[in-house]
Amino acid sequence: MNLHQYTKEFSYNLKLAYPIILGMLGHTLIGIVDNIMVGKLGATELAAVSLGNSFIYVAISLGIGFSTAITPIIAQADAEKDTLKIRSAFHHGLFLCAILGFTLFGVIVLAKPLMYYMGQPEEVIVLAKPYIDWVAFSLIPLVVYQGYKQFADGLSxxxxxxxxxIMANVVHVILNYFLIYGIWIFPKMGIIGAALGTVISRLMMLAFMHLILSKNKKLTAYFQNFSFQEIKKTMLKKIVSLGLPSALQMFFEVALFTSAIWLSGSLGKNSQAANQIALSLASATFMFAMGLSVTAMIRVSNQKGLKDYKKLIIVARSIFLLAIIIEIIFAICFVLFHQYLPHLFLNMEKNALVIDNEEVITIASQLLIVAAVFQISDGLQVVVLGALRGLQDVKIPMYITFAAYWVVGFPISYYLGKHTDLKATGIWIGLLAGLTVAAVFLYIRFNYLTKKSIKDADTAVETAI
Structure with a gap:
C-alpha cells in the first residue's frame, strides 16, 4: 500500500471538514453548555436535562439523518454541472424537512408519558416534562436549518x-446565563431557562442561514420563484428513498445511546448524571468523525458523478485513515484525563451535593476509559457510513447498523448493566461491542461495492471497444 496517495489527500479533507466539524461541535456545545450550567444546580437537575434530551436526541437523529439525503444528490449533480437537479433537490429537501420538523415536534410532546414506564426517579420526571415541551419546539427550526445546511454542504x-x-452558540450561552440563574432583570428559571435559550438560538440560526445563503450571488438562482407546482413525486420519492434509511441508521445508533441513558437512570440518578457527563464528552469528540463523515459523503458523491471509481477509493480511504488517527489522539486524552474531566460538570463547593457528586465523578471516570476505547470504532463506522451514503447505498447499511446496535450492542449493555457488578461501565461495554461490529461490517460493504463498481466500469469499457 502506498501510504502517500492517502496522506496527500489529508489537507483537502481537513479544509472541507473543519467548518463541518466546528458546526457539529456547535450543535453538541449547546447540549454541553446546558449540562454544565444546569449541573451547577444539582445532580437531579442534570439528570432531568439528560432524560429530556434523550427524547430530543432521538428526534434530532431522525431529522439530521433524513436531511443527509440532500447532500449526495446535490454533490453528484454539482460534479455533473446539472443546475436544475441541484435546484430541485434543494427545494424538495427543504419542503420535506419542514414537514418532518413539525411532525417530530408533535411526536415528542405526545411521547412524554413514556417517562413513567422507564423506571426513572419521580423528581427527575417532574423537572424534565416542561423542559421537553420547549426543546421539542426547537426541532422545527433545527430540521429546516438542516435542509439549508445539506444544500450548502452538497455544493462544498x-x-x-x-x-x-457560532452565532447560535454565542446567543445560547448568553441567554442561558441570564435565564438559568436569574441574572440582571431576568427571572431565575432553572432548566426552563436552558430550554428557552435553545429555542431562541435555533430560531436565530435558521434565520441567519437563510439570509447568508440567499444573499450569495452564486446561489441566487436557487432562491428565486419557489412554487409548490415545482414539487414532483419523482424527486420526493428519491429523497425519501435515501433519507428514510439514512434517518433509521442514525436513529439506531442514537437510540442505543439513549437506551444507555435510560438504563443508567434505572440504576439511580448518580449513574444517570455520570452517564450524561461521559456521553457529553464522547459526543464532542465524535463530532470530528461526523465532520469527516460528511466530507466522505461529499467527495465520494463528486467522484461518483465523475465516474472515477479508482480515485473514489483513494479519497474514501484517506478519510478513513484520518478519522482513525484523530480518534486515537482523543482516546489517549480520555485515558490521561479521565479523573479530571468530570469535575467540569459539577459544583464541588456545595456541601449538600458533595457525596452525590463524588459518586458521579467516580462512575464517570470509569466510563471515560471505555469511551476512550470505542472512539476508534465509533469514528470508523461513521466515516464509512458517510462514504456509503455518497455511493447512495443506504438500505444494506441500515440493516447492518440495526443488527450491530440492537442484536449485539443492546443485549450486552442490558445484561452487564442490570445483572453484573459492572453496572454503568457494563452498559458502555455493550456500546463498544455494537460500534465495533458496525465498523467492521460497514467497511466490508464499502469494499465490496467499490470493487464491483471498478469491475463494472472496466467491463463497460471492454464492451465499448
Missing part, C-alpha cells in the same frame, strides 16, 4: 453552517 460550501452555529 461548508463554511456557512459554521458561521450560523
Amino acid at each position: 460550501m461548508t463554511k456557512y453552517s459554521m458561521y450560523a452555529i
Whole structure:
C-alpha cells in the first residue's frame, strides 16, 4: 500500500471538514453548555436535562439523518454541472424537512408519558416534562436549518453552517446565563431557562442561514420563484428513498445511546448524571468523525458523478485513515484525563451535593476509559457510513447498523448493566461491542461495492471497444 496517495489527500479533507466539524461541535456545545450550567444546580437537575434530551436526541437523529439525503444528490449533480437537479433537490429537501420538523415536534410532546414506564426517579420526571415541551419546539427550526445546511454542504460550501452555529452558540450561552440563574432583570428559571435559550438560538440560526445563503450571488438562482407546482413525486420519492434509511441508521445508533441513558437512570440518578457527563464528552469528540463523515459523503458523491471509481477509493480511504488517527489522539486524552474531566460538570463547593457528586465523578471516570476505547470504532463506522451514503447505498447499511446496535450492542449493555457488578461501565461495554461490529461490517460493504463498481466500469469499457 502506498501510504502517500492517502496522506496527500489529508489537507483537502481537513479544509472541507473543519467548518463541518466546528458546526457539529456547535450543535453538541449547546447540549454541553446546558449540562454544565444546569449541573451547577444539582445532580437531579442534570439528570432531568439528560432524560429530556434523550427524547430530543432521538428526534434530532431522525431529522439530521433524513436531511443527509440532500447532500449526495446535490454533490453528484454539482460534479455533473446539472443546475436544475441541484435546484430541485434543494427545494424538495427543504419542503420535506419542514414537514418532518413539525411532525417530530408533535411526536415528542405526545411521547412524554413514556417517562413513567422507564423506571426513572419521580423528581427527575417532574423537572424534565416542561423542559421537553420547549426543546421539542426547537426541532422545527433545527430540521429546516438542516435542509439549508445539506444544500450548502452538497455544493462544498461548508463554511456557512459554521458561521450560523457560532452565532447560535454565542446567543445560547448568553441567554442561558441570564435565564438559568436569574441574572440582571431576568427571572431565575432553572432548566426552563436552558430550554428557552435553545429555542431562541435555533430560531436565530435558521434565520441567519437563510439570509447568508440567499444573499450569495452564486446561489441566487436557487432562491428565486419557489412554487409548490415545482414539487414532483419523482424527486420526493428519491429523497425519501435515501433519507428514510439514512434517518433509521442514525436513529439506531442514537437510540442505543439513549437506551444507555435510560438504563443508567434505572440504576439511580448518580449513574444517570455520570452517564450524561461521559456521553457529553464522547459526543464532542465524535463530532470530528461526523465532520469527516460528511466530507466522505461529499467527495465520494463528486467522484461518483465523475465516474472515477479508482480515485473514489483513494479519497474514501484517506478519510478513513484520518478519522482513525484523530480518534486515537482523543482516546489517549480520555485515558490521561479521565479523573479530571468530570469535575467540569459539577459544583464541588456545595456541601449538600458533595457525596452525590463524588459518586458521579467516580462512575464517570470509569466510563471515560471505555469511551476512550470505542472512539476508534465509533469514528470508523461513521466515516464509512458517510462514504456509503455518497455511493447512495443506504438500505444494506441500515440493516447492518440495526443488527450491530440492537442484536449485539443492546443485549450486552442490558445484561452487564442490570445483572453484573459492572453496572454503568457494563452498559458502555455493550456500546463498544455494537460500534465495533458496525465498523467492521460497514467497511466490508464499502469494499465490496467499490470493487464491483471498478469491475463494472472496466467491463463497460471492454464492451465499448
